[in-house]
Amino acid sequence: MSEQWIFALEVTLNGLMAGVLYALVALGFVLIYKASGIFNYAQGVMALFAAMTLVGIMQGQVPFSHVINALFGTHVTHFGWSVHGFLAILLTVVVMIGLAWLVQVLVMRHLVGQEPIILFMATIGLAYFLEGVADLMWGSEIKTLDVGLPQGINLWIDETTLNWFGYGFFIDNLDIVATCIAALLVGGLVLFAQYTKQGRAMRAVADDHQAALSVGISLNFIWVLVWSVAGFVALVAGIVWGTKSGVQFSLSLIALKALPVLMLGGFTSIPGAIVGGLIIGVGEKLFEFAIGPLVGGATENWFAYVLALLFLVFRPQGLFGEKIIERV
Amino acid sequence: MFYREAGDFKTTYAEDGQTFPIRFDRYRYFAVLIFAFGVVPFMVNDYWANALLLPFLIYAIAAIGLNILVGYCGQVSLGTGGFMAVGAYACYKFMTSFPEVSMFVHVLLAGGVTAVVCVAFGLPSLRIKGFYLAVATLAAQFFLVWLFNRVPWFYNYSASGQINAPEREVLGVIITGPNAPAWATYMFCLVFLTVCALVARNLTRGTVGRSWMAIRDMDIAAEIIGVNPLKAKLTAFAVSGFFIGISGALFFAVYLGAVEVGEAFGISKSFLVLFMVIIGGLGSIFGAFAGAAFLVLLPVVLKVVGVDVLGWPTDIVAHFQLVIVGALIVLFLILEPHGLAQLWRVAKEKLRLWPFPH
Numbered sequence: 001m002s003e004q005w006i007f008a009l010e011v012t013l014n015g016l017m018a019g020v021l022y023a024l025v026a027l028g029f030v031l032i033y034k035a036s037g038i039f040n041y042a043q044g045v046m047a048l049f050a051a052m053t054l055v056g057i058m059q060g061q062v063p064f065s066h067v068i069n070a071l072f073g074t075h076v077t078h079f080g081w082s083v084h085g086f087l088a089i090l091l092t093v094v095v096m097i098g099l100a101w102l103v104q105v106l107v108m109r110h111l112v113g114q115e116p117i118i119l120f121m122a123t124i125g126l127a128y129f130l131e132g133v134a135d136l137m138w139g140s141e142i143k144t145l146d147v148g149l150p151q152g153i154n155l156w157i158d159e160t161t162l163n164w165f166g167y168g169f170f171i172d173n174l175d176i177v178a179t180c181i182a183a184l185l186v187g188g189l190v191l192f193a194q195y196t197k198q199g200r201a202m203r204a205v206a207d208d209h210q211a212a213l214s215v216g217i218s219l220n221f222i223w224v225l226v227w228s229v230a231g232f233v234a235l236v237a238g239i240v241w242g243t244k245s246g247v248q249f250s251l252s253l254i255a256l257k258a259l260p261v262l263m264l265g266g267f268t269s270i271p272g273a274i275v276g277g278l279i280i281g282v283g284e285k286l287f288e289f290a291i292g293p294l295v296g297g298a299t300e301n302w303f304a305y306v307l308a309l310l311f312l313v314f315r316p317q318g319l320f321g322e323k324i325i326e327r328v
Numbered sequence: 329m330f331y332r333e334a335g336d337f338k339t340t341y342a343e344d345g346q347t348f349p350i351r352f353d354r355y356r357y358f359a360v361l362i363f364a365f366g367v368v369p370f371m372v373n374d375y376w377a378n379a380l381l382l383p384f385l386i387y388a389i390a391a392i393g394l395n396i397l398v399g400y401c402g403q404v405s406l407g408t409g410g411f412m413a414v415g416a417y418a419c420y421k422f423m424t425s426f427p428e429v430s431m432f433v434h435v436l437l438a439g440g441v442t443a444v445v446c447v448a449f450g451l452p453s454l455r456i457k458g459f460y461l462a463v464a465t466l467a468a469q470f471f472l473v474w475l476f477n478r479v480p481w482f483y484n485y486s487a488s489g490q491i492n493a494p495e496r497e498v499l500g501v502i503i504t505g506p507n508a509p510a511w512a513t514y515m516f517c518l519v520f521l522t523v524c525a526l527v528a529r530n531l532t533r534g535t536v537g538r539s540w541m542a543i544r545d546m547d548i549a550a551e552i553i554g555v556n557p558l559k560a561k562l563t564a565f566a567v568s569g570f571f572i573g574i575s576g577a578l579f580f581a582v583y584l585g586a587v588e589v590g591e592a593f594g595i596s597k598s599f600l601v602l603f604m605v606i607i608g609g610l611g612s613i614f615g616a617f618a619g620a621a622f623l624v625l626l627p628v629v630l631k632v633v634g635v636d637v638l639g640w641p642t643d644i645v646a647h648f649q650l651v652i653v654g655a656l657i658v659l660f661l662i663l664e665p666h667g668l669a670q671l672w673r674v675a676k677e678k679l680r681l682w683p684f685p686h
Binding site: 066107110116118120121128140299313 | 460644652
């Protein structure tokens with residue numbers, strides 16, 4: 001094999017790994033969209049909020065310490081203890097469930113029956129609100145997150161490929177772990193949706209709100225449940241991305257990365273989110289590798305969107321989306 | 329009492345079809361125009377112009393443009409920032425290539441270029457609808473910003489990658505650059521805003537506007553009764569792009585003077601203009617003004633109250649601003665999904681009956 005092809009193969013592998021990470025974020029979108037028809041723009045900020053809360057709890061930060069200091073002239077920053085990673089994750093899950101409940105009670109319950117675009121705008125407002133609250137609560141500086149996920153080059157793959165091709169592939173351990181986590185998460189979600197009472201109720205609500213209501217399913221409960229699950233997915237995405245590139249504002253921009261994945265895969269399909277993520281991940285890495293240097297680089301910013309746009313012109317409901325039937 | 333139709337007799341069709349059928353509204357409209365053109369230019373100073381008036385005027389143009397697309401034609405667009413960047417860079421290229429031509433011509437030409445680009449990115453709207461279209465317009469946002477960042481021809485190969493507005497005159501008065509007087513920049517933007525609002529108002533109540541609204545309300549039904557969706561959607565994209573291009577050109581040339589594309593025309597600008605349209609009221613020209621005024625005033629008021637009155641650190645105030653803007657948007661959507669324009673309409677209805685309750 002020539003050198004170019006080996007490079008391309010390495011880029012493809014890395015693209016697949018990146019695609020898994022995109023799919024992880026896209027999953028949260030699909031869950032909420034399927035169950036309540038809300039396109040939740042705040043998903044990315046939820047991931048940021050979850051990661052910041054996790055770091056804050058682990059380091060024993062005092063919430064709203066900046067505001068307290070500014071108002072009362074005190075100098076509190078930390079409680080002086082640190083919490084073990086696993087316990088902190090559990091506490092963060094509790095916080096995210098609380099958040100889901102608040103969102104449902106304070107916002108979404110009052111917007112039932114509004115047009116989808118109004119709901120979408122509400123989630124953008126929610127995103128701004130959450131971002132401000134997260135900054136006020138935990139401070140806006142860049143934090144490192146370490147819950148014990150391995151990082152750095154995978155030596156085994158490096159050595160094996162060196163023996164095979166005479167060139168060692170660079171693949172990050174974290175990406176491999178992230179792939180495993182994503183696979184577990186998707187498996188878990190599928191099992192939850194197929195075999196538990198709440199999961200079935202969730203699918204019923206996704207299918208038809210009124211029919212679900214008439215057989216005695218509580219819409220309020222299901223929506224809190226869905227937002228909680230989305231919050232949990234956001235936490236997982238936040239942990240992986242936060243470990244990879246630090247907990248900072250740009251974490252919330254992964255939502256923008258997930259949007260073309262959703263378009264490509266279809267808003268309503270969990271397998272769509274995964275396949276879409278892989279296609280986009282590989283596509284943008286290969287495009288940057290092959291065409292990027294010719295046109296000035298940094299094509300990753302827009303390639304996913306343009307690919308999704310061109311794709312949609314030929315198949316408006318995405319790869320796995322439900323066929324759009326319009327009645328007058 | 330004084331706010332009603334009674335006694336205001338219409339004797340011609342032109343009078344019957346005018347924008348403000350109530351006499352009080354007409355007088356108020358002319359009073360506002362006289363105040364804006366005759367009084368404000370003599371009172372305005374640099375602080376007022378740069379902190380409040382110029383952003384308000386320019387965002388109002390952008391909001392009118394986006395309102396035509398989103399509010400009247402129902403095509404949700406998140407690419408406003410990118411289209412404003414097209415206007416800014418087109419204006420820059422025209423300004424540097426033809427220095428002797430009037431700024432009026434440059435700004436109008438920039439609007440024309442943006443209209444063409446907007447139509448090109450609007451073509452997929454014939455196949456894609458709803459959210460899919462909203463996300464597809466993000467392609468325009470990211471691609472255009474990347475293009476202006478990476479292709480040196482657009483910023484005339486300057487070392488910093490920025491574009492700087494050179495000094496240009498209109499009727500012998502400097503309009504752009506640091507030496508431009510505040511009243512001149514204000515008047516320049518005001519003229520554009522007034523003309524844009526007039527054009528938009530008259531387009532939206534004519535044949536074109538009605539075909540937009542038919543498409544918005546139900547596109548298939550509109551097609552069946554004979555509205556051409558291709559023509560209606562693309563004209564909406566073109567007109568909207570024209571206005572947004574003008575606002576982008578003014579934003580760069582008159583207001584900022586120097587622009588780094590990712591910072592000035594990023595995705596947050598798209599959301600800002602969309603918020604103006606939503607808070608102001610979808611499908612209303614007055615709403616575009618109200619929304620722009622509201623979102624330009626809000627950060628200034630918050631900063632004055634938080635930093636100057638309460639004495640809090642600026643970073644906390646900046647974060648509070650995010651919280652308050654987010655909460656206000658959600659609150660508005662819950663309490664009044666049709667925005668400030670609807671509040672205004674309700675107030676006017678009440679005023680017509682006043683002092684009687686029914």
